[in-house]
Amino acid sequence: MRELRGIAAELGGAVVSSTVLAGGFSHETRLVDLGERQVVVRAGGGDPVIEAGVMAAARAVVPVPGVLLVRPEVMVIEYVAGTVLSRVLDDGGLNRSDAGALGAEVGRVVAGISGVTFERPGFFVDGSLAVKAEAPWSQQLGPVAEECMRKVPDGRLDAADRAAWVRLCAAGAPVLAGVDGHARLVHADVNPKNLLVSRAGSGWRVDAVLDWEFSYSGCAYGDAANMARFGDGYPDGFLDGFAAGFAEGQPADLPLAEDWGRIGRVLDMFALSDLVTRPSGHVVADQAADRIRAAVTRE
Structure with a gap:
């Protein structure tokens, strides 16, 4: 609470109340009432200076909360009203048409993220979003998969599944050669918990895209796959709408590949x-392991 009082003082207010919000596995998020306004305080996670720089760049193309304050390991952002997309998808109230319309709007916004461009692909090294040169993704996938499989906690994947996954990654890697040169903003954690949405007349609006800590410069198609990764439980029609909206929302200077x-x-x-290298008991890591097992079974 002392840290929150200091933050409130820097923002010219005082803490009236503080509520823990659902957040990522790498950070804690709180909604803080300062009386005249509410702000969101996030502690932990990646470098907040880099993330603040990404959010500032992304605001030019998609709805993103404004950054109010950055401290070591702490970021304070504007509070944005809206409903977390995961709640909307889980409540069972969407028919196919409505789910499709929601998916299409989300797809258009996710596609819009790639409207931010950089000189080269790679990972950001500072708040100015300078990009560290990397080996092409098509050359990295096999070695990265092999290294990660060595770190998987015991019991999550057996040795045969780990070896089969490495082979599958190595076999798929050449597909990436056609997008190795893409240098577009990638959110890298597009999922229903990181989007706020609301009704807009008879349709839908995306109010904010949250949690940019894993962002990098690369190919936007990964964001689309991220949204679809655990889509088995989404309402019927949502993913079809999302795919159509994503295709429609592509920047004019970036033709969509036929096999995107x-x-x-x-x-x-x-x-x-x-993901599967996360500690035992990590729910999303266990879900990722299920996806890997399913993939190698089809190998």
Whole structure:
């Protein structure tokens, strides 16, 4: 609470109340009432200076909360009203048409993220969003998968599944050669918990895209695959609408590859490989392991 009082003082207010919000596995998020306004305080996670720089760049193309304050390991952002997309998808109230319309709007917004461009692909190294040069993704996937499989906690994947996954990644990697040169903003954690939505007349509006800590410069198709990764339980019609909206929302200077869905799924192999290295008991990591087992079964 002392830290929150200091933050409130810097923002010219005082803490009236503080409520823990559902957040990511790498950070804690609180909604803080300062009396005249509410703000969101997030502690932990990645470098907040880099994330603040990403959010500032992304605000030019998609709805993103404004950053109010950055401290070491702490970021304070504007509070944005809206409903977390996961809640909307889980409540069972969407028919196919409505789910499709919601998916299409989300798809258009996610596609819009790639409207931010950089000189080269790679990972950001500072708040100015300078990009560290990396080996092409098509050359990285096999070695990254192999390294990650060595770190998987005992019991999550057996040795045969780990070896089969490495082979599958290596076999799919050449597909990425066509997008190795893409240098577009990638959110890298597009999922229903990181989007706020609301009704807009008879349709839907995306109010905010949240949690940019994993962002990098690369190919946007990975974001589409990220949204679809655990989509088995989404309402009927949502993913079809999302795919159509994503295709429609592509920047004019970035023609959509005919096999963009397949490329996205191969890009998502990076994320799945990394996710399963999380400690035992990590729910999303266990879900990722299920996806890997399913994939190698089809190998």
